Amino acid sequence: MSFFRNLLTFNSSRYRLQQENEAFAAKIPDGALVLDAGAGEAPYRYLYQHTRYESADFEQVSQKAYAPSTYVCDLKDIPVEDCRFDFIVFTQVMEHLPEPGTVLAELNRVLKPGGKMLYSGPLFFEEHEQPYDFYRYTQYALRHLFEQGGFDVERLDWLEGYFGTVAYQLGGMARNLPLRPADITPGFAGYLLVPIFLFLKLGAAGCSVLFHRLETRLKFQRGGYPKNYVAILSKPAGMQQPRERGAPAL
């Protein structure tokens, strides 16, 4: 049974994000100070056991099983000194921030010069953690915001290939297409279309599982678009404080 449950709940975007966290964590020296900014349930904390790991989250989303945060705070005002952290993990959070530029400047403030930050976030995803869901970001918006926040962009890439995006879209179709005749179309035609909708839902569910699996074998990027972007950012080595807003880039 657990084989089928795992098959049906497997999320290839989370698989890719775990890979990104593994690669990021592997480059962090033992004992380095890491901030997980907007940690939530801290799903990747176990990868940072060799570090001194701290977390920050405002813990405002009801019904969410938060891991205990080191700092319960808004990310636009983290109660620590300048340049405290060697590394920052900032994944799947920026879409939830009404003022992303302010938070990026704050993350830049608490990061050491030469320190690195792992970012991920959606280009394409349904509303979630309402009402704290504000934006989706193109790669051009991300580059602009990161540079305005005082970061160098070392890498900006698709998190998952198009198969991961398709898997997500098919999963949504399987869950959300209606089966009640009146929800499909008024009158008798609604009843006639029920078997077709049932077929579409079951087919979409099966194809979603297939595409999630294909995503784990190949990151297809020659067409389509990603569901999320991933980035590695760094704070320039000579930089003690974030730039004033509007000041020229270093």
Ligand SMILES: C[S@@+](CC[C@H](N)C(=O)[O-])C[C@H]1O[C@@H](n2cnc3c(N)ncnc32)[C@H](O)[C@@H]1O
């Ligand atoms: C989708 S979860 C991401 C959790 C985790 N980083 C991950 O990758 O799975 C977004 C998290 O950001 C937190 N968050 C949203 N807005 C915040 C804010 N203004 N200040 C601090 N945390 C915030 C939420 O409480 C939530 O735990």
